[in-house]
Amino acid sequence: MLQANRNILYSCPFIPAPWIEAYGFCAERIEPSLHYNQPCTPRQGMCAHARLFLNHCCRLDPAAVIFSSTCDQMRRAFDLFSFYSKVPSFLFNVPATWQNLTAQKLYRLELLRLGRFMQSIGGIEPSISALAGAFGTDNQVILGSRTCDTSSKLVAVIGEHRLAQSSDLFNLIEQLGGRVVLDALGTSGCTSPAKIEMRSFYKDPLEEITSAYFGTIPSIFRRPNIMFYSWLRNAFVQNRPHGLLIQNFTWCDIWKAEIDVIKKQINIPVLEITIADTNEYLQPSIINRIEAFMETLK
Amino acid sequence: MNALPARISLNDWRQRYAALKNSGMTEPCYGGPLERHFDDDDLRLADLKFDNSAAALHLWNFLLTEEDRLAKARQSGKKIIGTMKDLGTVPVLAYAIDNIAAFYPDGAWWIPCIMKNSDGLLSIADSLGIDECFCPVRAMLGAFTTCAHFPIPDSLICSAGAVCDDFSAIAQRLCSLGFDIFWWEMPRRRSPQPREESLSVPGGIEVPQSMIELLECEFRRIATHIENIAGRKISIAGLEKSIALTNYARSLLMQLRTAVFTAQVCPLGALEMLISEMLIIHFCSDRTGTIFVLEKLLEEVKRRVDAGVSILPDGSVKIFWVNPVADLAAMPLLEDLGGRICGTDYMITHALLPIMTGIDPYSALARSAAADLMTGPTQDRAYSICSEARKFGSEAVIISRIPGASHCATETPIIAEMVRHELGIPVLEIEVPTILDPVRPSLQTKIEALIETALQRRAK
Numbered sequence: 234m235l236q237a238n239r240n241i242l243y244s245c246p247f248i249p250a251p252w253i254e255a256y257g258f259c260a261e262r263i264e265p266s267l268h269y270n271q272p273c274t275p276r277q278g279m280c281a282h283a284r285l286f287l288n289h290c291c292r293l294d295p296a297a298v299i300f301s302s303t304c305d306q307m308r309r310a311f312d313l314f315s316f317y318s319k320v321p322s323f324l325f326n327v328p329a330t331w332q333n334l335t336a337q338k339l340y341r342l343e344l345l346r347l348g349r350f351m352q353s354i355g356g357i358e359p360s361i362s363a364l365a366g367a368f369g370t371d372n373q374v375i376l377g378s379r380t381c382d383t384s385s386k387l388v389a390v391i392g393e394h395r396l397a398q399s400s401d402l403f404n405l406i407e408q409l410g411g412r413v414v415l416d417a418l419g420t421s422g423c424t425s426p427a428k429i430e431m432r433s434f435y436k437d438p439l440e441e442i443t444s445a446y447f448g449t450i451p452s453i454f455r456r457p458n459i460m461f462y463s464w465l466r467n468a469f470v471q472n473r474p475h476g477l478l479i480q481n482f483t484w485c486d487i488w489k490a491e492i493d494v495i496k497k498q499i500n501i502p503v504l505e506i507t508i509a510d511t512n513e514y515l516q517p518s519i520i521n522r523i524e525a526f527m528e529t530l531k
Numbered sequence: 532m533n534a535l536p537a538r539i540s541l542n543d544w545r546q547r548y549a550a551l552k553n554s555g556m557t558e559p560c561y562g563g564p565l566e567r568h569f570d571d572d573d574l575r576l577a578d579l580k581f582d583n584s585a586a587a588l589h590l591w592n593f594l595l596t597e598e599d600r601l602a603k604a605r606q607s608g609k610k611i612i613g614t615m616k617d618l619g620t621v622p623v624l625a626y627a628i629d630n631i632a633a634f635y636p637d638g639a640w641w642i643p644c645i646m647k648n649s650d651g652l653l654s655i656a657d658s659l660g661i662d663e664c665f666c667p668v669r670a671m672l673g674a675f676t677t678c679a680h681f682p683i684p685d686s687l688i689c690s691a692g693a694v695c696d697d698f699s700a701i702a703q704r705l706c707s708l709g710f711d712i713f714w715w716e717m718p719r720r721r722s723p724q725p726r727e728e729s730l731s732v733p734g735g736i737e738v739p740q741s742m743i744e745l746l747e748c749e750f751r752r753i754a755t756h757i758e759n760i761a762g763r764k765i766s767i768a769g770l771e772k773s774i775a776l777t778n779y780a781r782s783l784l785m786q787l788r789t790a791v792f793t794a795q796v797c798p799l800g801a802l803e804m805l806i807s808e809m810l811i812i813h814f815c816s817d818r819t820g821t822i823f824v825l826e827k828l829l830e831e832v833k834r835r836v837d838a839g840v841s842i843l844p845d846g847s848v849k850i851f852w853v854n855p856v857a858d859l860a861a862m863p864l865l866e867d868l869g870g871r872i873c874g875t876d877y878m879i880t881h882a883l884l885p886i887m888t889g890i891d892p893y894s895a896l897a898r899s900a901a902a903d904l905m906t907g908p909t910q911d912r913a914y915s916i917c918s919e920a921r922k923f924g925s926e927a928v929i930i931s932r933i934p935g936a937s938h939c940a941t942e943t944p945i946i947a948e949m950v951r952h953e954l955g956i957p958v959l960e961i962e963v964p965t966i967l968d969p970v971r972p973s974l975q976t977k978i979e980a981l982i983e984t985a986l987q988r989r990a991k
Contacts (some may be wrong), residue, residue, distance in 0.1 A: 240912035277941030278932070302719045305696040312909040316945050329691035329699070330716045335748045339718055342741060349724065442984040454716045456699065457706055486665055486937055490700035495658035495709045 238296050241351070244286050244394065245301035246424035247327045251367035251490055252344060256356035258296060264419065265289040266397035267514055270331060276312075280306035281482040281510040289315055296475055297354055299319040299347070303329075303454045304487050321352045329456045331447065340447040341439050368429045368478050369447045385412035386530040389472060391465075392480035393453065395419030398514035402480065402506075402523075405515060409527040414472040417479060423464050454487050460500060461491075471498060476502045476530045477525070483509045502529050536835055536842045538800055540578035541566055549584050555933065556585050559823065560598040568595045574647040575966075576866065580863040582803050582842060586827035593824050594806055596894050599818045601682050602728065610760050614686035614813065615702055617717060619882025620900040622813040624754055627773040628761045634816045637698070638669045639674040639810075643859045652677070653965070656832050661704065666697040666936040667857045675705055680800040686760045687712045688753060691908035692720035696937035713747045713756050717900065718742055721908030732886035732898040734934035736903045736911060746897035756892070761857055770892040776818055784811050785824035785883060790832045792873040792923040796841030796883045801862035801872040805855070810877065812882050812927045847871035848985040851925035853916060854878060854933055855947060859966040861931065861974070868975060869982045874923040876916050880904050909942040913949035920954060928954075929978070932962040957984045 239259045246472070264455035265285035271294045285304040290298045291314075298320060300311035304328050309344045310326040326343050328336035352358055359367070360512075388411045390402065412417050417423050427449040434441040451460035478498060481488045496503045504526040515523075539547060544565045565588065569576045573595060581587055582739060605611055612633045614621040625633035643653050644667075652673030656662070661669045661674075674680040689702045691714045706712055720738055723729035728740040754765050791799045808876060813819040835841075843866055850865060851874035865872070881902040885894040904912040920928060928950050932939040947958045958979040961974055 275944060278935070280937075281889075284940075302693060303695070305699075306938040306941070308693065308719060309909060309938060312945060313941050315908075315911065316948075324719065324721070326719045326721070328716050328718070329694075330714045332714075333716070333749075333752065335745050335752070336716050339716065339745055346724070390663050397602075415757070454699075455688075456703060457712070458703055484664060484937070484940075486696035487699040489664060490661060505568040 238294055240293070241297045241299060242290050242293065242295045242297040243301075244420075244451055245299070245303055245307070245325065245327065246426070246452065247303065247340075247446055248299055248325055248347075249344075249368075249426070249442055251364075251370075251389070252298045252442065253299075253351065255359040255364045255367035256348060256351040258351060258356060262296070263289055264395045264397045264399065265318070267512055268300060268397075268512070269302070278293045278484055279310075280304070280484045283307050283483065283506055284510050285312040286320050290314065290320070291318065295320060297350070299325055301325045301327050303327050303452065304485070306484070315451060321354050322348075323347060326508075327447070331460075332456055334455075337443055337447060340466055344442060345441060360436065361438060365431060365434055367497055368434060368438075368442070369431055371403060374467060379415060380383065386410055386476065387412055387414045387472070387474045387528075388530070389413070389415035389417070389469070389474035389477045390415040390480065390497065391415070391423065391477065393419065393424070393485075396514060397506070401514055404474060405523060406478070406527070411476075411530070414474050414506075417468065419494065421451070423468075426450055453491055458491070461493075465495070465498065474501060476526060478507045479503065480524065481505055481507050483507055502526065533585060536798065536840050538842050538866070539583045539585045540580060540984060541569060541577050543688075544588075546590070551585050551588070553591055559589065559593070561592050561599070561820075562589070563592060565591055571662060572649050573645045574649060575645050575859065576841070577804060578860055580800070580866075584802050584831045586831040586943065587799075587803050587903075587953060589827055590806055590810075590824050593820055594810070594851065595982055596814050597638075598681055600820075601632060601634060604816065605682050610611070610685045611682055612760060613687040615687060615689035615712075616698050617690040617903070618879050618902060619812045619903075620750075620896055621690075621753060622767065623635055623773050623899075624750065624770065625757055625775045626777075626814075626818055627765045628763050628861055630756065630763065631731075631757065631761050632816050633813055634681065634684075635813050636674065636687075637668055638673050638685070639671040639680060640857065641859070642674060642680055643667065643670050644860075647966060650680070652680075660706065661701060664935055665701065666695070666933050669701055672701050672704060672708075673868065675708065676709060686756070686972065689713070690715055690717040690900075692717040695905070697935060713753070715753055716745070717749075717903075717906055718745060720901055720903075720911075721909070723909075724991075728793070730898065732902040733881065734902045734903065734915070736907070738898075738901050738976070741915065742902060743894060743897045743944060746900055747891075747893045748894045750896045750900075767892060771888070774888060774892055774895060775887045776822075778888070780814065780818060780822050780825060781883055782884055783829055784808065785823065785863040786823060786955070787829050787832060788875075788883070790829070790836055792900055794832075796838045796839065797871045798841065798845060799836035800829065800842055801852075801866060803828070805859070805877065806874060808854075808877055808879065808883070812879055814856040843867070843871055848926055848982050849922040850871035850981075850990075851875070851916065851923070851928045851931040852929060856931050856963040857933060857965045858963050860967055861963045864928075864967070864971070864974065865978060866979045869986075870978065874919045874925045876912065876919070878905050880915060896913065905938065907921045909945045913946040916946060917950055917953040920950065920956070925954075925956065926989065927956055927981050928958045929981065930958065931959060932958045934962055934964050951965065957981055957988070
């Protein structure tokens with residue numbers, strides 16, 4: 234059945250947007266808004282981001298929603314969504330391990346399965362040239378670094394997900410005399426795929442896509458997560474921030490468990506801010522913490 | 532000496548132990564009076580009620596001497612492997628070689644309860660930034676840090692992928708503390724698509740053949756790793772023998788569950804049943820010992836069922852319990868309030884089912900791992916709960932949330948709704964902390980209300 238709405242919603246960086254586009258859909262990476270907060274989804278114990286994503290998707294009328302298994306909370310958010318919603322949904326099984334062939338094979342199989350899913354909701358299997366067209370134009374690596382102004386307090390911001398309100402955080406930092414030299418929230422930095430090499434792509438598109446996304450994105454959920462720390466060290470050498478701000482969400486175990494490790498790995502002040510799924514992104518207590526943090530960078 | 536079955540305190544066990552010894556009870560090497568464990572700081576034991584049989588005594592002594600067993604295994608030159616998270620499958624592979632002892636460090640999650648927090652493990656986890664946002668398995672981090680509760684394994688093998696975030700995050704922290712982990716992928720189980728080749732796994736669920744093939748590769752990879760640790764090869768014959776022995780232990784447990792849950796009156800308490808189920812995941816580091824303990828319990832239960840005797844008042848409400856409790860005291864509490872466990876899903880249902888035989892043993896292990904209900908859709912788990920609750924005639928379901936656990940928030944509403952829809956019986960959601968004493972009044976009130984509701988339905 235052809236879906237009137239061609240938008241497919243997703244959040245995970247391991248889902249290649251050009252893959253969705255090549256099947257004739259519009260890939261819409263959701264930055265959930267706090268304004269779509271709903272009381273009907275479980276609150277106690279549910280990751281604020283997973284809950285916000287779920288609520289956001291429930292408010293829209295997409296062709297489909299793609300969840301991913303990069304954390305238990307999103308994996309189970311898919312269970313909730315598919316249980317209560319009639320909107321077609323798909324859970325992309327992103328392997329947590331990556332140093333073995335099994336994991337790479339699983340990722341490839343999941344790409345193919347996603348393709349079949351999109352065909353089942355009206356998508357059309359693309360030719361290799363159409364696929365190349367999609368990846369050749371859309372796969373632009375977004376650089377996380379911003380222009381460096383040495384007179385400012387240089388701040389790095391990292392975290393897995395960006396919210397619709399995230400610009401408030403950057404504005405606040407700038408109001409307090411800071412400059413964000415590393416913006417690695419969600420859509421950039423540690424969640425960026427590598428650039429697709431078209432010569433390799435034509436030989437084996439799936440191999441190249443797997444390599445660019447699964448083989449490259451150094452997300453913190455991976456086991457082991459050494460790629461993330463390698464990325465972090467390189468990013469710090471390049472950008473030389475004076476302070477690091479980590480945006481986390483309530484009940485997100487994956488990031489919370491690493492905060493202490495990150496603090497030990499780097500030699501600059503670190504501030505963790507925890508975003509709850511309230512209606513206010515930067516609550517007064519968080520603003521106070523950021524103000525104090527910026528003071529310490531003097 | 533067969534006294535009437537009863538639930539007795541640790542204090543009562545002093546006399547009972549003397550009486551059993553006087554009547555000629557023989558004990559395994561780990562035997563002895565129960566109170567010695569209390570003297571070793573297992574303080575929670577004083578707050579529990581135990582079954583008064585010799586079989587239960589063996590069970591408790593076996594459980595509470597695992598650390599000694601592991602230390603002895605190391606002294607005898609065996610390699611120790613810490614299998615983590617998959618709860619039931621990797622140890623079968625490890626026990627295919629006789630110079631390996633395998634155990635789940637995950638079990639440390641009960642140490643703060645058993646020792647009434649005198650161990651300080653949760654405080655250590657706190658100090659490492661792993662606070663109460665995480666489930667009580669964070670005690671494992673403290674146990675590895677102090678090296679005081681089990682010998683540090685020669686190797687750690689941990690599943691990743693479709694696992695809970697708490698465990699995955701804490702295991703990764705172990706890496707940052709210098710413990711090497713061999714990670715393997717546990718893919719999220721899904722239903723086969725139309726025209727996709729599928730295979731049946733224990734429990735009857737159909738899964739894509741490609742998933743089993745991937746898991747089979749993973750188990751072969753794990754086998755190679757274990758062989759490197761052991762310095763020996765895992766033979767197919769050795770693995771088949773390991774599976775056969777495991778299946779025998781599992782069949783004993785299944786018989787025990789069926790006998791207890793379907794008996795007219797309750798022949799064995801919830802606490803002993805919970806511990807029996809937990810033995811099966813890694814045999815408490817001694818498969819032969821586990822088989823002995825389960826055989827004795829089964830004999831005792833059969834004797835009681837034949838005699839029609841019970842440890843609880845007649846008419847206790849049959850409860851299906853979902854998820855293991857962080858505080859063991861929750862089980863006797865339920866019984867004190869008029870409940871009786873008839874059906875459980877302690878997140879290890881796949882470890883209770885026989886491993887397939889007559890096929891390639893690695894494929895059999897893959898299928899056993901794929902049967903883990905925690906790795907698939909919550910709906911599968913909810914169907915299984917409904918089916919088991921129906922089979923055992925459960926009159927109500929308690930979903931016991933684990934504090935901080937990543938799966939509880941989202942799975943609970945689905946399970947509750949499906950139970951209400953499919954079975955039409957009352958469902959109660961509670962949360963049991965590591966030590967339930969501060970919340971005992973509210974827990975008690977909730978459980979009482981559930982029991983009353985179930986009794987009213989019975990009267991109609």
